[in-house]
Amino acid sequence: MKIFIRSTASISAQETFGAVPFLVNPVNKTGDYFKAIEPSYTNILDPKLNRRMSRIIRMGVAAAISCLREAGIEKPGAIITGTAYGCLEDTGIFLSRIIEQEEQALSPTAFIQSTHNTIGAQVALMLGCNEYNNTFVHKGFSFETALLDSMMLLQEGDAKNVLVGAADEVTNFSHTILKRFSLYKKDGLDDDPDFQSQSAGTAAGEGAAFFLLSVEPSANDYAQLNGLLTFYKPGSAAAIIKNIGDFILSQSINISDIDLVITGRNSDRKHDCIYDELEQKLFNNTMLIDYKYLCGEYPTAVSFAMWLAAKILKAGQLPPDVGLNNIKKIKTILIYNSYLDNYHSLILMSAVNNPD
Amino acid sequence: MDPIKNTSPVFVAGLGIISAIGNNVSECCDSLENYRAGIQDINYLETFYKDQLPVAEVKLSNEELAGITGLDKNITRIALLSMMAAKEALHDSGIDNIESLRTGFISANTVGGMDKTEQFFVDFLADNNSGRLRDVINHECGSATEIVANALGIHSYVSTISTACSSSANAIFFAARLIKHGILDVAIAGGTDALTKFTLNGFNSLMILDKTYCKPFDENRQGLNLGEGAGYLVLVSERVAASLKKEMYCELSGYANRNDAYHQTASSPDGNGPFLAMKAALQLAGLHPSDIDYINLHGTGTQNNDFAEATAIQRLFEAPYPSMSSTKSFTGHTLGASGGVEAVLSTLSINRGMIYPNLRLQNPMSEFPFSAEKSLSIKKDIKNVLSNSFGFGGNCTSLIFSKIIR
Numbered sequence: 001m002k003i004f005i006r007s008t009a010s011i012s013a014q015e016t017f018g019a020v021p022f023l024v025n026p027v028n029k030t031g032d033y034f035k036a037i038e039p040s041y042t043n044i045l046d047p048k049l050n051r052r053m054s055r056i057i058r059m060g061v062a063a064a065i066s067c068l069r070e071a072g073i074e075k076p077g078a079i080i081t082g083t084a085y086g087c088l089e090d091t092g093i094f095l096s097r098i099i100e101q102e103e104q105a106l107s108p109t110a111f112i113q114s115t116h117n118t119i120g121a122q123v124a125l126m127l128g129c130n131e132y133n134n135t136f137v138h139k140g141f142s143f144e145t146a147l148l149d150s151m152m153l154l155q156e157g158d159a160k161n162v163l164v165g166a167a168d169e170v171t172n173f174s175h176t177i178l179k180r181f182s183l184y185k186k187d188g189l190d191d192d193p194d195f196q197s198q199s200a201g202t203a204a205g206e207g208a209a210f211f212l213l214s215v216e217p218s219a220n221d222y223a224q225l226n227g228l229l230t231f232y233k234p235g236s237a238a239a240i241i242k243n244i245g246d247f248i249l250s251q252s253i254n255i256s257d258i259d260l261v262i263t264g265r266n267s268d269r270k271h272d273c274i275y276d277e278l279e280q281k282l283f284n285n286t287m288l289i290d291y292k293y294l295c296g297e298y299p300t301a302v303s304f305a306m307w308l309a310a311k312i313l314k315a316g317q318l319p320p321d322v323g324l325n326n327i328k329k330i331k332t333i334l335i336y337n338s339y340l341d342n343y344h345s346l347i348l349m350s351a352v353n354n355p356d
Numbered sequence: 357m358d359p360i361k362n363t364s365p366v367f368v369a370g371l372g373i374i375s376a377i378g379n380n381v382s383e384c385c386d387s388l389e390n391y392r393a394g395i396q397d398i399n400y401l402e403t404f405y406k407d408q409l410p411v412a413e414v415k416l417s418n419e420e421l422a423g424i425t426g427l428d429k430n431i432t433r434i435a436l437l438s439m440m441a442a443k444e445a446l447h448d449s450g451i452d453n454i455e456s457l458r459t460g461f462i463s464a465n466t467v468g469g470m471d472k473t474e475q476f477f478v479d480f481l482a483d484n485n486s487g488r489l490r491d492v493i494n495h496e497c498g499s500a501t502e503i504v505a506n507a508l509g510i511h512s513y514v515s516t517i518s519t520a521c522s523s524s525a526n527a528i529f530f531a532a533r534l535i536k537h538g539i540l541d542v543a544i545a546g547g548t549d550a551l552t553k554f555t556l557n558g559f560n561s562l563m564i565l566d567k568t569y570c571k572p573f574d575e576n577r578q579g580l581n582l583g584e585g586a587g588y589l590v591l592v593s594e595r596v597a598a599s600l601k602k603e604m605y606c607e608l609s610g611y612a613n614r615n616d617a618y619h620q621t622a623s624s625p626d627g628n629g630p631f632l633a634m635k636a637a638l639q640l641a642g643l644h645p646s647d648i649d650y651i652n653l654h655g656t657g658t659q660n661n662d663f664a665e666a667t668a669i670q671r672l673f674e675a676p677y678p679s680m681s682s683t684k685s686f687t688g689h690t691l692g693a694s695g696g697v698e699a700v701l702s703t704l705s706i707n708r709g710m711i712y713p714n715l716r717l718q719n720p721m722s723e724f725p726f727s728a729e730k731s732l733s734i735k736k737d738i739k740n741v742l743s744n745s746f747g748f749g750g751n752c753t754s755l756i757f758s759k760i761i762r
Contacts, residue, residue: 086518095554099477100481106561112558115749117748121615124749125618130615130628132613133519133749134526134613135519138498138514139498152533152537181489232512
């Protein structure tokens with residue numbers, strides 16, 4: 001069975017939402033937090049909803065609705081979301097009020113919007129969509145598991161198409177706390193402006209990306225989603241290399257069939273060693289590009305990589321300001337991501353006109 | 357296309373539970389048989405509402421839970437509760453070679469390590485450099501899943517679901533599908549949630565907490581009582597089931613997830629989401645409504661939920677209606693754990709032939725031609741049990757457990 005990516009939408013630290021050119025002159029990011037560039041939501045959310053929603057809900061719902069509109073689908077066969085941290089802003093608001101107001105005279109709004117399934121629920125509500133609706137919340141696997149669930153549903157024949165995506169947000173509270181865990185560069189990206197793993201720590205990112213997956217091809221498909229594998233705490237570089245090799249074999253292709261590998265380098269010296277090793281041992285003849293210098297590091301960042309891969313496959317080439325100049329048409333992309341060294345994932349995608 | 361969902365059955369091989377009515381399966385059964393609810397005044401949770409709102413707390417402190425499980429007493433209460441029930445389930449299954457099987461731990465919860473985060477936040481709000489980091493390190497929903505998976509020796513597959521009060525029903529059904537797709541051989545699946553100030557104040561601000569003991573499906577119901585606990589099933593493939601030297605409890609024969617798409621917190625008056633979920637679960641199981649012997653209701657005790665659920669039942673079923681009851685009248689509403697806790701009780705209903713009473717039911721809802729059960733009944737042949745879990749965001753999930761017919 002083939003799975004087609006019919007449409008996609010992303011809100012990220014780059015200009016990626018709506019009818020904008022594909023990553024032309026990407027913004028050079030500084031500091032230790034790549035804040036998402038929020039679009040005007042006027043054509044997507046009514047102003048009352050927009051005011052009531054927190055940033056993550058707005059970004060998630062807008063990306064989801066925009067993705068559906070592009071696909072020309074009114075109600076998808078399922079809505080599946082991944083979020084590691086959930087709705088942090090509303091969580092922080094309700095927690096603060098509990099403390100400040102000593103548990104009295106609390107308004108329920110922030111509590112209601114703090115639940116992890118709020119984005120998927122809001123999308124279902126706006127569409128009047130009664131179909132399957134699920135939310136995965138497992139750290140660096142949140143998006144990948146949503147994707148796996150989508151692929152299984154399509155295989156089961158229960159749904160002909162699935163709206164799947166991810167969203168995570170950074171708040172003042174969360175950034176202040178995560179900084180204390182030494183996740184980010186002390187002086188922000190001034191330590192490593194080229195994102196080449198020169199120092200310890202990374203930069204925080206956030207965003208939302210959604211995809212409409214369908215078992216039926218359409219004239220405007222971006223790409224085909226061929227395969228997905230996650231592996232948890234592989235333990236060693238050798239195990240990672242073996243898992244990647246086995247995955248490629250399982251997809252009945254060779255490394256030489258892969259035109260581009262998108263890696264999850266995040267500029268943290270310690271975290272990025274594995275990519276150096278892969279570049280030397282496995283992908284020494286393959287073109288590699290990174291993506292987290294564009295969107296920052298967050299548990300569902302791989303959803304941005306999938307958006308990037310879908311756009312590249314539709315265009316057949318890299319955006320001029322990303323990666324190397326290449327002549328060869330890009331038909332097959334492997335995304336390899338690792339998050340906090342524990343969560344590893346592989347996503348294989350190919351151009352729609354690819355012969356099997 | 358592969359008819360994946362119909363070809364390979366998934367069996368329940370083990371059960372584990374901890375709730376306000378007992379720290380394991382046999383204690384919970386004893387309480388159910390003796391009409392003993394676990395709802396009381398608040399004992400452990402530090403809150404302004406200590407003497408005002410009854411809750412269904414697990415009757416063990418974090419120190420005691422840590423002593424029994426071997427986990428650190430400073431970790432989150434959801435991890436401690438989860439470990440109690442998951443360990444019991446794994447032991448009960450008789451599987452002693454999880455290392456050589458593809459074993460997954462699929463858990464669910466609603467607010468992660470909020471019990472510790474809310475302690476951290478008191479200091480943190482006063483000074484952003486203050487508050488012990490060890491109290492927020494396990495805030496994320498996935499943390500407790502990993503702590504318990506690690507302690508059980510499960511390293512190959514972990515996942516966490518959060519869909520409000522239907523969370524662990526969705527975890528069970530996702531796990532079953534992973535087995536049917538050949539991704540896993542064994543899955544310990546269910547959920548956990550602990551009482552926190554965050555949820556108590558949240559539900560209190562929504563004005564849906566009963567200040568007395570809850571009365572699900574009663575004409576004069578006034579809201580829900582919050583509870584805490586954890587419940588897990590060990591689900592196995594047919595091949596693993598055949599290799600075990602024990603009888604399987606039952607088959608997970610049906611499941612479905614539908615969305616009410618009506619309101620962020622309220623259920624639709626026509627019970628559309630619950631209706632669609634129950635109907636689709638029956639369809640997958642290949643059963644007719646009349647095949648259901650017992651419905652373990654979502655039955656929170658709020659005006660809104662019970663009316664919507666009963667409406668959906670009335671739309672789907674016809675007289676003679678199946679027996680039904682809400683075990684939340686014993687355990688309180690354990691939120692993200694409720695689907696797991698009630699899946700264990702539904703399995704036991706088939707296994708022990710028990711239909712549980714719905715405590716404190718005086719006047720059945722006048723709008724409907726059926727009533728929840730007032731007393732315990734023992735029936736030898738309970739073949740099919742339907743378990744409902746509905747949550748905020750319109751997330752409605754129904755599971756069906758069926759006796760294995762030889």
